[in-house]
Amino acid sequence: MITISMFGKWVLKIPDRYMDGSAMSNELGSLSPFIRSIILRPDLVAIDTYCYKRIVEYCKGAQSVAEYFAGVGIMTLLAEEILHPKFHWISDYSDDCVAFLQDVLCTKYANINCEKRDAFNMQPYQVHSYDLISLDCNMSYGKLVNDPRYRSLVSMTVKKCPKFIHMSDKAAAYFHVNKSKYTKHFGFNVDSIEDYLVGLSLCFRDFGYHISYAIGYKTASHILLTKGIAGSFDFEWVDRADDVDIFSS
Numbered sequence: 420m421i422t423i424s425m426f427g428k429w430v431l432k433i434p435d436r437y438m439d440g441s442a443m444s445n446e447l448g449s450l451s452p453f454i455r456s457i458i459l460r461p462d463l464v465a466i467d468t469y470c471y472k473r474i475v476e477y478c479k480g481a482q483s484v485a486e487y488f489a490g491v492g493i494m495t496l497l498a499e500e501i502l503h504p505k506f507h508w509i510s511d512y513s514d515d516c517v518a519f520l521q522d523v524l525c526t527k528y529a530n531i532n533c534e535k536r537d538a539f540n541m542q543p544y545q546v547h548s549y550d551l552i553s554l555d556c557n558m559s560y561g562k563l564v565n566d567p568r569y570r571s572l573v574s575m576t577v578k579k580c581p582k583f584i585h586m587s588d589k590a591a592a593y594f595h596v597n598k599s600k601y602t603k604h605f606g607f608n609v610d611s612i613e614d615y616l617v618g619l620s621l622c623f624r625d626f627g628y629h630i631s632y633a634i635g636y637k638t639a640s641h642i643l644l645t646k647g648i649a650g651s652f653d654f655e656w657v658d659r660a661d662d663v664d665i666f667s668s
């Protein structure tokens with residue numbers, strides 16, 4: 420069993436049966452990648468959990484939420500408890516994650532619908548016209564520009580005109596390798612992740628959105644897009660999340 424205890428208020432327990440019965444053995448190969456990362460890097464998942472909370476807090480007033488990379492529903496639970504949405508759609512392509520989400524979260528919250536779905540193979544009509552759409556898909560400038568799967572998902576999402584779009588971005592993990600490329604592509608000196616996010620925000624102008632809030636740590640960032648082409652945004656840096664505890668028993 421893995422227990423994720425959040426901010427002294429909310430708890431998610433992942434029983435061994437959702438981990439193909441291998442629990443904390445060394446046979447991690449059959450686990451869904453995200454559940455594997457909870458076991459291997461609980462420190463980073465704790466920071467992500469802190470970031471999700473900050474993102475959700477910025478979406479006050481959102482009455483409907485769709486998450487197409489729902490994982491084990493950490494963000495789902497935070498959105499439920501903080502926003503109390505009327506409608507909440509969650510999907511993931513992992514059997515383990517979907518089984519867990521249906522069993523634990525759909526039975527607790529009657530407004531949640533969960534299905535197995537490959538987010539990169541959705542038809543436009545399958546994307547919801549909801550207030551908050553979360554794409555926790557490890558985006559980056561390179562993927563946005565060069566990968567048709569990511570570009571198409573973003574295009575379908577913005578066509579639904581959500582008030583808020585959340586995305587995770589992995590550029591921080593390889594920032595030192597790519598920063599000269601970002602400087603060249605963006606046409607200004609990119610020396611920090613915050614500079615990179617300024618350039619990324621400008622890329623979303625093509626879609627009619629801009630970054631209005633971002634929170635980052637050493638290997639990833641979470642960004643919140645809202646409509647319009649405004650220039651500046653709040654940026655927060657986080658080193659660790661002391662109030663999120665992840666442990667196995």
Ligand SMILES: C[S@@+](CC[C@H](N)C(=O)[O-])C[C@H]1O[C@@H](n2cnc3c(N)ncnc32)[C@H](O)[C@@H]1O
Binds near residue numbers: 487536
């Ligand atoms: C970072 S985790 C999401 C964590 C989640 N937001 C949470 O709060 O628990 C990314 C998830 O995306 C899922 N995933 C990866 N590729 C996918 C795809 N093409 N379609 C749907 N889900 C996908 C993985 O199974 C994983 O659970």
